[in-house]
Amino acid sequence: MMSPNLTASGGCSASACGSAAAPEDMAPEVWAKVKNHPCYSEEAHHYFARMHVAVAPACNIQCNYCNRKYDCANESRPGVVSERLTPEQGVRKVLAVAASVPQLSVLGIAGPGDALYDWKKTKATFDAVVKELPDIKLCLSTNGLALPDHVDEIVAMNIDHVTITINMIDPEIGAKIYPWIFHQHKRYEGLEAARILHERQMLGLDMLVARGVLVKVNSVLIPGVNDEHLIEVNREVKKRGAFLHNVMPLISDAAHGTHFGLTGQRGPTAEELKKVQDACEGGTKLMRHCRQCRADAVGMLGEDRGQEFTLDKLPETIEIDFARREAYRRQIEAKRELAAFARMEVKPMETKPSRVLTVAVATKGDNLINQHFGHAKEFLIYRADALGVSFLGARKIDDQYCQGGLGEDSSLSRIVALIRDCDAMLCAKIGGCPWGELAAAGIEPIDDYAHEFIEPSIAALYAKRCADAPADA
Amino acid sequence: MAYKIVASQCSACGACEFECPNAAIAMKGDGFAIAAAKCTECEGEEPRCIGVCPVEKTIVKA
Numbered sequence: 001m002m003s004p005n006l007t008a009s010g011g012c013s014a015s016a017c018g019s020a021a022a023p024e025d026m027a028p029e030v031w032a033k034v035k036n037h038p039c040y041s042e043e044a045h046h047y048f049a050r051m052h053v054a055v056a057p058a059c060n061i062q063c064n065y066c067n068r069k070y071d072c073a074n075e076s077r078p079g080v081v082s083e084r085l086t087p088e089q090g091v092r093k094v095l096a097v098a099a100s101v102p103q104l105s106v107l108g109i110a111g112p113g114d115a116l117y118d119w120k121k122t123k124a125t126f127d128a129v130v131k132e133l134p135d136i137k138l139c140l141s142t143n144g145l146a147l148p149d150h151v152d153e154i155v156a157m158n159i160d161h162v163t164i165t166i167n168m169i170d171p172e173i174g175a176k177i178y179p180w181i182f183h184q185h186k187r188y189e190g191l192e193a194a195r196i197l198h199e200r201q202m203l204g205l206d207m208l209v210a211r212g213v214l215v216k217v218n219s220v221l222i223p224g225v226n227d228e229h230l231i232e233v234n235r236e237v238k239k240r241g242a243f244l245h246n247v248m249p250l251i252s253d254a255a256h257g258t259h260f261g262l263t264g265q266r267g268p269t270a271e272e273l274k275k276v277q278d279a280c281e282g283g284t285k286l287m288r289h290c291r292q293c294r295a296d297a298v299g300m301l302g303e304d305r306g307q308e309f310t311l312d313k314l315p316e317t318i319e320i321d322f323a324r325r326e327a328y329r330r331q332i333e334a335k336r337e338l339a340a341f342a343r344m345e346v347k348p349m350e351t352k353p354s355r356v357l358t359v360a361v362a363t364k365g366d367n368l369i370n371q372h373f374g375h376a377k378e379f380l381i382y383r384a385d386a387l388g389v390s391f392l393g394a395r396k397i398d399d400q401y402c403q404g405g406l407g408e409d410s411s412l413s414r415i416v417a418l419i420r421d422c423d424a425m426l427c428a429k430i431g432g433c434p435w436g437e438l439a440a441a442g443i444e445p446i447d448d449y450a451h452e453f454i455e456p457s458i459a460a461l462y463a464k465r466c467a468d469a470p471a472d473a
Numbered sequence: 474m475a476y477k478i479v480a481s482q483c484s485a486c487g488a489c490e491f492e493c494p495n496a497a498i499a500m501k502g503d504g505f506a507i508a509a510a511k512c513t514e515c516e517g518e519e520p521r522c523i524g525v526c527p528v529e530k531t532i533v534k535a
């Protein structure tokens with residue numbers, strides 16, 4: 001017999017208690033808002049898909065990590081798009097995706113540009129989509145400068161998720177990130193610009209929180225500029241009621257033509273990023289499953305099917321099968337219940353706290369170990385210790401940068417390097433050759449848990465490893 | 474007296490279009506263009522189109 005008390009008494013895994021919160025430990029009204037939103041709920045990202053439409057290209061600030069002239073189909077990062085859409089085109093694209101991707105639950109407007117500065121186009125798109133597709137959730141991203149002007153409309157339009165990019169709470173630091181802003185028809189530069197932006201961001205955050213809108217804060221980690229400072233940002237946005245904090249690495253390359261790229265400002269290493277994320281743990285909940293997707297991304301978080309839905313590929317007539325969408329959601333509820341029961345069975349280990357297992361998982365969704373090693377586009381990284389199983393983040397296998405080609409290394413050795421810190425790799429199936437290479441690198445390939453739930457499988461593996469280890473190990 | 478948009482530089486974001494107090498800017502082809510007859514160069518104020526344009530040296534004296 002499984003009693004619900006088991007979870008409350010400490011049986012829940014750590015990943016279900018952090019940003020990854022699942023229904024067991026979240027207020028019902030908050031859960032209702034996030035449960036189908038892959039970006040706001042780590043749990044939901046196993047089941048639901050999002051799409052962005054790039055309908056609002058105008059922006060009111062300049063960031064040193066952004067170059068507005070840049071566009072590349074192979075590049076996967078925020079702010080990059082292949083085609084801009086008018087609101088009418090954007091609506092057609094949303095409906096076409098909804099017709100063929102039943103997982104689609106969220107429409108976001110996230111650049112390039114600022115969804116609230118270019119508000120007329122954002123609003124026109126949302127209004128038209130909601131008329132045709134009432135079961136979709138709306139969300140938007142903003143730099144916050146225009147936010148206070150639109151809070152009431154945001155609430156009236158039922159947009160219950162807003163992401164604000166907040167890279168600083170100290171204008172001295174802000175001046176190193178933002179060369180200028182454009183506010184009330186005037187350009188401001190330097191310290192004054194950063195001060196205005198900061199004040200507007202805090203005001204907007206407070207106004208949204210006061211109205212019950214869930215706010216996610218995105219911060220770009222820029223080594224040497226705001227790395228230590230982001231811990232203070234985390235503290236401040238938590239104090240003000242932000243729901244989730246997402247610390248993302250700066251993506252910087254001279255080829256992108258950004259100020260930071262051209263001046264040699266580097267992005268953080270995975271270790272530097274993790275250090276700041278770990279230091280923020282205990283502040284506002286951290287998002288660890290972000291994939292830094294393109295501003296026209298379509299699909300589950302780990303995939304981008306945007307190229308299947310470019311304007312020239314949209315069908316003439318679009319019919320949405322609402323029964324199919326509804327059936328998909330019912331199916332997900334059933335799967336979730338199973339997953340929740342499985343999580344309840346994960347009990348904390350009575351073992352030395354020093355025992356830690358780091359595991360890479362190949363999944364294509366549904367919270368299951370269901371991806372063939374050779375088909376994996378990314379790995380989810382988990383850590384198991386005496387306290388339970390916690391989710392550390394996702395690692396993409398191949399960032400296909402514009403340079404193209406595979407370079408010197410074979411893709412297999414790059415995968416090995418990507419998960420070198422892991423003790424084991426769980427997948428649905430793996431061939432003999434990669435098996436040998438992984439094992440030689442000290443990463444045990446395991447397909448014994450094929451098609452089983454991720455966290456309980458890791459817990460079982462952890463228990464097995466602890467039982468097998470010598471008592472004094 | 475008017476400004477013009479260097480087409481090869483324009484990222485077509487449209488920010489200048491709605492900042493222009495004279496409705497002098499509109500989409501033209503793949504980018505935006507300024508109707509010289511309507512442009513007042515913001516009458517001695519900082520030109521708003523230049524202030525908001527994200528690409529330096531895109532809006533210049535005609």
